[in-house]
Amino acid sequence: MTELVVNNVQKWLGGLQILKGASFTAQRGSIVALLGASGSGKTTLLRCVAGLEQPEIGQIVIGGKTVLDGEKKLALPPEQRNIGLVFQSYALWPHRTVKENVGYGLKLRNVSQADIERRVQAILDRMGLGHLADRFPSQLSGGQQQRVAICRALVYEPRVLLLDEPLSNLDAKLREEARYWIRKLILDLEICAILVTHDQSEALAAADNILLLQDGRIVQQGGPQEIYSNPNSFYSADFLGANNIVKAKVKAVDGKAAVIGGDNWSLNGTVRESSGLNAAEDARAVIRVEQISVTDSPAADGLEMNLDDSIYLGDRWEYRLRRGDFVAKAHGTKQLTSGKVWARIPADSVWVFSAGTQQ
Amino acid sequence: MSTHAQAPAALPITKAAAEKKYPAKMPRQGNANAYRTIVIGLLAIAVLAPVGLIIYQSFLTAAFFSPRAAFGFDAYRYVFTDKNFYKALGTTAVFSFGMVGIAVPLGGLLAFLITRTDIKAKRLLEILVLVPMFISSIVLAFGYTVSVGPTGFVSLFVRDLVGVVPWNIYSLPGMILIAGLSHVPHVYLYVSSAMRNLPSDLEEAARTTGASIWQVSRDVTLPMVLPSLIFAAALNILLGFETFGIPLVLGDPNGIMVLTTYIYKLTTLFGTPTYQLMAVVAVVLILITLPLVWMQRKLLRNARKYAAMGGKGARVATLKLGKSGQIIALSIIGCWLFVSVVLPIGGITVRAFVDAWGEGVNLWDQLTFANFDRMLEVPSLVRGVINTVLLAVVGGALAVGIYLLVGLAGHRNWGTSNTVLDYIVLLPRALPGLVVGLAFFWVFLFVPFLTPLRPTLVSLFVAYVVVGLSYGLRLLQGTLIQVAPELEESARTTGATIGRTWKDVVIPIIRPGLAGAWALIMIIFLREYATGVYLMGAGTEVIGSLMVSLLQTGAMNTIAALSLISIVLTGAGLALALRLGARIHD
Secondary structure, eight states: OEEEEEEEEEEEEEEEEEEEEEEEEEEETTEEEEEEEEEHHHHHHHHHHTTTTTSSSSEEEETTEEETTTTTTTTOOOOGGEEEEEEETOOTTTTTHHHHHHHHHHHTTTTTTHHHHHHHHHHHHHHTTTGGTTGGGGSHHHHHHHHHHHHHHHHOOOSSSEESTTTTSSSSHHHHHHHHHHHHHHHHTTOOEEEEEOOOHHHHHHOSEEEEEEEEEEEEEEOOOHHHSSSSSSSHHHHSOOOEEEEEEEEEEEEEEEEEETEEEEEEEEETTTTTTOTTEEEEEEEGGGGEEESSSOOTSSEEEEEEEEEEESSSSEEEEOOOOEHHHEESSSSOOOOOEEEEEGGGGEEEEEEOOOO | OOEEEEEEEEEEHHHHHHHHOOOOOOOSSEEEEHHHHHHHHHHHHHHHHHHHHHHHHHTTTTTTTTTTOOOOOOOOOOOOOOHHHHHHHHHHHHHHHHHHHHHHHHHHHHHHHHHHHHOTHHHHHHHTTHHHSSSOHHHHHHHHHHHSSTTTTHHHHHHHHHSOOOSSSHHHHHHHHHHHHHHHHHHHHHHHHHHHTTTTHHHHHHHHHOOOOHHOOOOIHHHHHHHHHHHHHHHHHHHHHHEEEEEEEIIIIOOOOOOHHHHHHHHHHHSOHHHHHHHHHHHHHHHHHHHHHHHHHHHHHHHHHHHHSSSSOOOOOOOOOHHHHHHHHHHHHHHHIIIIIHHHHHHHHHHTSSSOOOOOOOOHHHHSSHHHHHHHHHHHHHHHHHHHHIIIIIIHHEEEEHHHHHHHHHHEEEEHHHHHHHHHHHHHSOOOOHHHHHHHHHHHHHHGGGGGGTTTTHHHHHHHHTTHHHHHHHHHHHHHHHHHHHHHHHHHTOOOOOHHHHIIIHHHHHHHHHHHHHHHOOOOOOOOSTTTTHHHTTTTOOHHHHHHHHHHHOOHHHHHHHHHHEEEEEEHHHHHHTTOOOOSSO
């Protein structure tokens, strides 16, 4: 069931257009991640959905109710949108206890005091916070505060839960745990959630659908696997994963297959540029680091390269490879001696894009 | 607002093109626009009505309620051909600039010593330095009269020693010196906050390249705080033009007049009140002060810009003064404190408990409570003390409530009403208390349904609220802005309307700030004397205005008793403010 429809939302700020027509939908029981670098407009888009920012153009429908319509000059304030928003800073009210923070949304909805008590206690217990109900936010750890913030946004069962970088204030270990249980919680409760993040691993791990934003536009959307393994632009390819970016010349093109090369090297690759490429054009190739496998024994299908150094990273080794002006990183399980090595790079993992001007 | 808009170098587009590209804004719904408009509209009426009445009155040939009143420029003609007016204007200018010439260098020096050096007893000095600011200037002026006036305690003592009194405070230089010294805190307040924000690494960098402390102060510190010094100078010129107490007490006996005392004297000049003439001078005064306020506002913006360049929360490493440095610095501050705090307050304290003094009179033999006893017998004086306390304590609380309502109306407001609010608040700053009181006196005469309220404290309260508006609102806005926007936004997304958000989130969070603001407004209302001068009648006496009218009769004993009560009340207010953690240094 579609809970959220965002259609062609455009927003200006001081003469600068910061959202250039974003459209997407989100279903109940799924998580949509808005992923992008800072300045891509992802937080602004979320705030437009929440009603905290007013776009000039566009429609937004939440749970079947139109909350924004640029043509009809309709813009409902946040309190009439039936949403829950979890802020990056958690924004817990410092003068209220945990119980009062969480129960406030119910109080505003005229739920009886007994019901408030019961529902607040139930959700706190579920999050493992039951014993903290009478504490003040300042007496809680960061992770506890974050769970209280989620309780507060969920307890009155909003149609859409909006999460604005909810994990960025947690330390790395807590973050991995949190993204797992947040996903589980949302799927269990069968609500619709929008997650804003700049952290690709967070988006990949937690979301069912990822919208990649660039410069106020959604440049690609799809499931995590789709968006990771089938990028449609250099920006998408480069934004996700750990990558080698190779500047090269297109030597030959045959349909989707291309040969690129530079100073004393050439590689078979796949044309990913939507408008195609021509021979002799300048190009950039994106090769995911994990797609390159390196051996120290000669391999017929491998490119002979020079290993400058092996760097120990704990769980693996990183190899620094070079051939002419082709410089690359790859990973492996063992230390290799510097010198001659062979790198296998599958042609369908060498994604060739035009050199572009702006990106 | 975190909208992460990292502006790339915007392409230069023509204005017409920009307007075409930029669609109309959507109306903001649920943003309490009706409330904001009503509150700001009411405030506009409260501020503009009295000013409008003054301007209207200035173009009449007689008092506005007189049947003989007709439109005309007679009043302007009279004032602009009056020699005394030009003399008063000239004196006001000399007075203001002279005062700035004393207050700014001294205030800057005190700020430097207290914020940038390791001077001893810093915490105590920080509070002591501000004391003259909290005492009403009529009390201060009276204090100087009784201590260093022609027959003051100190003057007599010095005359016994050297045979003559080597000074005369009833002169323009005397007035300038006293006003300059008592306005040092106003300079100190702004310059010290600028100095606190200076990152000390700038100074340290200069030290490491081989500059001495004094070279660093001259070449690094001074240029960095120059904007705040200029701002403080502009503020003091404004205060100089509005000052009333010091010229009234010290200048009047020798016929030295400034614009405010000129207005006040117009009342008695003709035997009957000449409202149209007073209105003309008030208009002239506003025409001088309004541009000053305007200029100050621009300067403040620039100063903020300047300060923003420094690091935030910069660690301040203090300059080591050394032993002789400490002694010199402490003596400078000590001298200033002696002259501007101990002399007047000490004088008043002694004077309040003696009945007679002079050559050969031993003060110890004269100690008496008679001054206070006699005061208690006069109902109007007792009422004056009670009214002052009522207005300060209850009126101060109500005023904070009103400023809060106004502050909320302007809080996170993006509409045009906010621009209106910005400008309305400027106006009262350009109005001397005397003129505000006069204007409200007229409003209460002029508007029929308000007339019954004129002889009550309500009329004074309304005038006080306008007098304290810009200071009070700045206090409240400073407190409101500290509430993180997400705390309000999270209430909105949880389902609270903007009114509920204010009631349930904003106000509870700023409650400590409200208490501090109340204490500070209380002090402002306690020390106010000029506003009540024209509004005073049976039932609306306040200490300050009683003193102004008693000065005409020369009842020094009573004035001394009232002054001491005023100082004690102010001290209590200040203690309360410090206890409530009011942010005097903003």
